[in-house]
Amino acid sequence: MRELTADDLGDLARGAAILGTGGGGDPYIGRLLAQAALDKYGPVPLTALDELPDDAEVLPVAMMGAPTVALEKLPSIEQVGNAVRALGEYRGKAATHIACIEAGGINSLTPVVAAAQLGLPLIDADGMGRAFPELQMVLPTLIGVQATPTSITDEKGNHQIVAAIDNHWAERLARSATVDMGCSTMVSLYGMTGSEARASLVDGTVSLCVELGRLVTSARNGTAPADAVAARLDGRRVFDGKVVDVARRTEQGFARGEAIIEGLDHDAQSRLTIAFQNENLIARRDGVAVATVPDLICVLDRDTGEAITTETLRYGHRVTVLVAPADPRWHTSDGLALAGPQAFGYELEQ
Incomplete structure (x- = not known):
């Protein structure tokens, strides 16, 4: 296990933007949030996927909505953590680990914010190996992990829980809620066990983002x-x-x-x-x-x-x-x- 520190954030943001294929939200905003969280709460432990216990309670967290809106409607550290807390309370199980649902832009950095604020380790993995625009488009869907219950929070303090019959309906319902909340929210979803995370997540993507960021800088x-x-x-x-x-x-x-x-x-x-x-x-x-x-x-x-x-x-x-x-x-x-x-x-x- 190693730690993510403030010194890693520039490279993490730079590399996440590459894997984000144009999406995932502005990495600069994510970096500012993560910097503030690490300054306040300290470094975040990074856990390898194969180190997860079978019964770990893994809760991913991400921004949902239009990246163009997120440029002007900035989230807060508290909003990110509230999404995870709300989902844990609804499921009746507190998170033991935080995960990235996509390796891209702000969504490689918001999990760092949640992990720092909640004092939890971040898994060195994500649900796609890149970024995709719709909620159901993650590898956990392929092994039957349910997106819902999903918690959705906005910057005003509103939050709601979405329950859906499948992951495509989860996208539709959560998207509608996000539009009503101003087209940019924080969501925690795809709660899974450690064994489900090992079976479905893409290994090593947080470290890969940092590596890509350093590669770009040194290659210049x-x-x-x-x-x-x-x-x-x-x-x-x-x-x-x-x-x-x-x-x-x-x-x-x-x-x-x-x-x-x-x-x-x-x-x-x-x-x-x-x-x-x-x-x-x-x-x-x-x-x-x-x-x-x-x-x-x-x-x-x-x-x-x-x-x-x-x-x-x-x-x-x-x-x-x-x-x-x-x-x-x-x-x-x-x-x-x-x-x-x-x-x-x-x-x-x-």
């Missing part, structure tokens, strides 16, 4: 940061260019839209269009799909290697677009049905 002195990230994730570059248009709207609790990137250098005379729903979903080069979910489509600043989230992408950004493979479980028939291109309305094969 030599190798192009994007190439270093691609090599670590077994991925590849698919495009270099300049953003010439971004159409973005907040709709049904999501940030939806598309970005158009004009090619530079070896990609000159081509255009890449990326469609997103919080996260980057599909990339088309000159109208032909070159990458789709569930694989990771990462948009990085061409010079610094910093990931650019969908809510901050803007005209003039010079970017490198990388594609990296998702956890193999996402490429099973059940995984593709849950979070493949057809799940988002794209009639494509992955």
Whole structure:
């Protein structure tokens, strides 16, 4: 077991933004929250997935809603912890461990906030190996872990518990509540045992985020940061260019839209269009799909290697677009049905 300290937060936020594939919320906001929590409560123990006892009570916590709204409606340390407390009280079992439900943006850092405030260890794992926009799109769904009961809290102090017949209904009901609460909430959900966590979570993703963040920083002195990230994730570059248009709207609790990137250098005379729903979903080069979910489509600043989230992408950004493979479980028939291109309305094969 090791500890997450304030010195790790910059790298954790930087790496989480890469795995977030454009979504998961602004990592800068998450870093500010985590910094405040660690300053107040001290470092957070990090527990390896294989160290979990079978009867551990694992409660993940995350932000739900449109990342564009979260830029202006900031959560508090107390709001994050309240979501976990409310779920534990409803289940009648206090949490023994905190987990990330997705490795991306703010949602790799809000669990650090909860763990620090509640004095609990954080598991070095997450439920996706990346970020996805909808609540049911996690690997625990594939082994039958129920999303509900789910606790939902807002910045005003309101909270509610959602119970649903399945994880798709959990998404619908929790999304409606989130819209009513201002399109940005904190949720605690997918309460599970230690044995269920070991069977369903993606191992080592918190440490991977920190590693990726350090890799980007060190690569600036030599190798192009994007190439270093691609090599670590077994991925590849698919495009270099300049953003010439971004159409973005907040709709049904999501940030939806598309970005158009004009090619530079070896990609000159081509255009890449990326469609997103919080996260980057599909990339088309000159109208032909070159990458789709569930694989990771990462948009990085061409010079610094910093990931650019969908809510901050803007005209003039010079970017490198990388594609990296998702956890193999996402490429099973059940995984593709849950979070493949057809799940988002794209009639494509992955």
